[in-house]
Amino acid sequence: MGKLTDAEIVKILSDLISIKSVNDHEIEVCYYLKDLLAAHGITSKIIQLSETRANLVAEIGEDGPVLGISGHMDVVSEGDALKWRYDPYVMTEVDGKLYGRGTADMKSGLAALVISMIHIHEAGTLTYGRIRLLATAGEEIVGEGAKAFHQQGYMDDVCALVIAEPSEDRIIYAHKGSMDIRVTSKGKAAHSSMPHLGFNAIKPLIQFVYNLDEGFKDFTQTNRLLGPPIMNATIFKGGNQVNSLPEYAETEFNIRTIPEHDNSQFISYFKRILHKIESPDTQITIDTYMSRPPVFTTGNNSLVKMAQTFGKQYLNTQVEAQASPGVTDAADLLVDKDEHFPFIMFGPGNVSQAHQVDEHVDKSTYLSFVKLFSEMFPTYLQNLK
Secondary structure (H helix, E strand, O other), rough: OOOOOOOHHHHHHHHHHOOEEEOOOHHHHHHHHHHHHHHHHHHHHHEEOOOOOOEEEEEOOOOOOEEEEEEEEOOOOOHHHHHHOOOOOEEEEEEEEEEOHHHHHHHHHHHHHHHHHHHHHHHOOOOEEEEEEEEEOOOOOOOOOHHHHHHHHOOOOOOEEEOOOOOOOOOEEEOEEEEEEEEEEEEEEOOOOHHHHHHHHHHHHHHHHHHHHHHHHHHHOEEEEOOOOEEEEEEEEEEEOOOOOOOEEEEEEEEEEEEEEEEEHEEEEEHHHHHHHOOOOOEEEEEEEEEEEOOOOOOOOHHHHHHHHHHHHHHHHOOOOEEOOOOOOOHHOOOOOOOOEEEOOOOOHHHHHHHOOOOOOHHHHHHHHHHHHHHHHHHHHHHHO
């Protein structure tokens, strides 16, 4: 069919934006990408996670080392659509910017990866090695898509990984982990004038949060790239009437972890604080409903250097390599890899646009990344020969 035109490349992104894959329905994106790849002679496989959720895997090349390229198919909610200048699910071009939910985070990056595979395949420029697309579900929630790819062995033979999250102004090679933990307290309702007849569910939860914050002062280690760990109680709620003792209360924590204070340490820490404040009357449970480990690589490899070289060529800027406090699917894809593993997060869009009203990506940058990836991926693999 030949190389896709700029208009066709923009149309592909527009089509993806129109698929409302808000924390679900990634299977619709899978169907679209499978048909697109098939039209250009590339076979792909849909791996269902549920009735509406799925991963997509595709590969080009015959033998040799495997370069993994990955992007997620889900987006966050648009929130209040009335605050948007344009329909969030109808991509709109204004003054060289493409508006819509997911244009930056990260359907432009996903599209650029897929289109670059098509261009490489049709141009025959992949003369050594293989390129494996891992399109994931659920990145914006708990990373179930990336976890499934890892568990099913799709990362076992991958020698380097590129995730095209919005990061056009920086190349990320390490990032913190993330945890969401819900702590719930059950009590017994009673009239507030007769508290001895009930048990206030809020009281032990306040003790829990206080003791947790006090003990967190002992988490003193800092990672040279990622900095210190971060822990915040971000939700606290309980009770439903001012003159009634609450029978239920809950608090939620978001934690950003580092290798020196990792996810397992925080799980143990929460259990230790619970043991400290427990009494015969308390009924407290801890639910770690999201846990994604930190990603620590040195960044001292040819993948980072090559991305900087091609960034200079195609984006006309010196792109710095650095660590990030954010989290990507690399947290689950790279759990068996060491610090020398070549990993970068690099793709169209600015991270400041992620999850925002009137989210957008520069059209020229999106098109430039298609060209950048199309040249960089086969070049990287060829240099491993």
